Amino acid sequence: xxxxxxxxxxxxxxxxxxxxxxxLMIVNELASGKKxxxxxxxxxxxxxxxxxxxxSLLKLSGIVDSRQNGKMKCYFLKDEPMMRELFxxxxxxxxx
Amino acid sequence: xxxxxxxxxxxxxxxxxxxxxxxLMIVNELASGKKxxxxxxxxxxxxxxxxxxxxSLLKLSGIVDSRQNGKMKCYFLKDEPMMRELFxxxxxxxxx
DNA sequence: TAAAGATATTCGAATATGATTATATGATAA
DNA sequence: TTATCATATAATCATATTCGAATATCTTTA
Numbered sequence: 001x002x003x004x005x006x007x008x009x010x011x012x013x014x015x016x017x018x019x020x021x022x023x024l025m026i027v028n029e030l031a032s033g034k035k036x037x038x039x040x041x042x043x044x045x046x047x048x049x050x051x052x053x054x055x056s057l058l059k060l061s062g063i064v065d066s067r068q069n070g071k072m073k074c075y076f077l078k079d080e081p082m083m084r085e086l087f088x089x090x091x092x093x094x095x096x
Numbered sequence: 097x098x099x100x101x102x103x104x105x106x107x108x109x110x111x112x113x114x115x116x117x118x119x120l121m122i123v124n125e126l127a128s129g130k131k132x133x134x135x136x137x138x139x140x141x142x143x144x145x146x147x148x149x150x151x152s153l154l155k156l157s158g159i160v161d162s163r164q165n166g167k168m169k170c171y172f173l174k175d176e177p178m179m180r181e182l183f184x185x186x187x188x189x190x191x192x
Numbered sequence: 193t194a195a196a197g198a199t200a201t202t203c204g205a206a207t208a209t210g211a212t213t214a215t216a217t218g219a220t221a222a
Numbered sequence: 223t224t225a226t227c228a229t230a231t232a233a234t235c236a237t238a239t240t241c242g243a244a245t246a247t248c249t250t251t252a
Binding site for chain 1: 100101102103104105106107108109110111112114115116117118119120121124140141175178181182185186189191192
C-alpha cells in the first residue's frame with residue numbers, strides 16, 4: 001500500500017525551516033558566505049532576539065552552523081552548494 | 097538599507113505550502129501526472145476531508161489546479177517541470 | 193427528481209509558531 | 223574582577239495550523 005508518509009518528514013521539516021521570510025533572507029545572505037549576527041541584523045529587518053530565535057531554529061534544522069569569533073558569533077550554511085542551487089531555482093522561477 | 101523582507105514573502109509562502117508531509121507526498125505523486133482525488137486517497141494515508149483540505153491549500157497557493165472529470169475531480173501541477181526539478185533536488189540531497 | 197458516489201466545507205479542540213519584552217549568558221578588554 | 227559588547231533564552235501573548243467529525247455540495251445515473 002503505497003509510499004509511507006515517513007519518507008517525506010525530513011523534506012517537510014527542511015522546507016518548513018525555510019518557509020519564513022526572515023529565515024529565507026538570512027539563508028540567502030549566508031549563501032554568499034559566513035556572516036556574524038551583527039551583519040545579519042543589519043541586513044534583516046528584525047530585532048536581535050527575533051533573529052537569534054530564527055538562527056537557532058535554522059541550526060536545529062541542520063541548515064546552518066556557527067562558530068565563535070572573538071566576541072561575535074558567525075553563522076554559515078552547512079551545505080552552501082545545495083542552498084545555492086535551491087535559491088537559483090527559486091529565482092529562476094520568479095519566486096524571489 | 098538592505099533588501100526588503102517583502103521580496104521573500106512569495107517564496108516563503110510557496111515553501112510553506114510544501115512543508116507538510118502529506119502535501120509533499122501529493123505533489124510528488126502529481127509530478128508524474130494528473131491524478132483524481134480517489135487515486136490520491138489510495139496513495140496517501142489520510143482521510144478524505146483531510147486530503148481535500150490539503151488539496152485546497154495547494155490550489156490556493158497556486159501550486160496545483162483541478163478539472164472536473166465526470167463524477168471525479170482531477171488535480172495537476174501548474175508547473176510540472178519546476179516541481180520535478182525541486183524534487184530531484186530534494187532527492188539528490190537525500191531529503192526524500 | 194431522487195439516490196448514490198465523489199469531493200468540499202465548516203467547526204472545534206489541540207497544538208505550533210512568531211513577535212515582543214525582559215533577563216541571562218558568554219567573551220573580551222580594562 | 224568588573225564593565226561592556228554580543229548573543230541567547232525565557233515568558234507571555236496573539237495568531238496560525240492541523241486534524242477529525244459532521245455536514246454540505248456537486249455530478250451523474252436511474
